[in-house]
Amino acid sequence: MSTDCIFCKIVKGELPCTRIYEDEDTLAFLDIGPIVKGHCLVIPKRHHDPITSMPASELQALIVAVQKVARAIEDGLQSDGLNITQANGSVAGQVVPHVHFHVIPRFTWDGHSWNWNAQSYDNTDEMAECARQICDAFKD
Numbered sequence: 775m776s777t778d779c780i781f782c783k784i785v786k787g788e789l790p791c792t793r794i795y796e797d798e799d800t801l802a803f804l805d806i807g808p809i810v811k812g813h814c815l816v817i818p819k820r821h822h823d824p825i826t827s828m829p830a831s832e833l834q835a836l837i838v839a840v841q842k843v844a845r846a847i848e849d850g851l852q853s854d855g856l857n858i859t860q861a862n863g864s865v866a867g868q869v870v871p872h873v874h875f876h877v878i879p880r881f882t883w884d885g886h887s888w889n890w891n892a893q894s895y896d897n898t899d900e901m902a903e904c905a906r907q908i909c910d911a912f913k914d
């Protein structure tokens with residue numbers, strides 16, 4: 775637990791939330807500022823940040839809970855689709871530094887659009903070098 779983390783305070787009941795789902799490891803609640811109404815946050819009860827430093831076993835429990843919440847949103851709100859997103863670092867748009875997945879219902883009529891600015895590689899060599907740098911970093 776982190777004493778000044780707002781999501782840890784929600785887990786401890788020190789701040790309110792509109793709870794959607796809870797199990798031993800995970801809590802899901804409505805985002806206070808939904809991109810689309812029904813937008814949920816799914817968090818580990820233990821404080822972790824960023825996702826890359828989270829133990830795999832806890833991440834497995836979290837992603838299974840994300841899928842449960844996603845199914846409940848689909849069935850309960852009859853959404854036409856979903857976005858599932860997760861940010862790490864302020865440069866990536868993260869505001870609350872406690873790992874969380876956004877599960878966002880999408881409807882044909884919701885009017886939301888992502889500002890997804892697709893770029894391109896200068897050439898295949900640049901693309902291969904980028905892949906090499908990532909692949910070389912895999913650890914056993």
Ligand code: 5GP
Pocket residue numbers: 780789791792803804805806807808815860861867868869870871
């Ligand atoms: P991030 O930008 O870190 O990926 O997303 C943080 C999310 O937490 C935002 O969508 C924001 O609306 C939500 N949020 C921030 N504070 C609270 C809060 O006190 N309660 C709830 N339910 N959501 C919050």
Ligand code: ZN
Pocket residue numbers: 775776779780781782783820821822871872
């Ligand atoms: Zn926390």
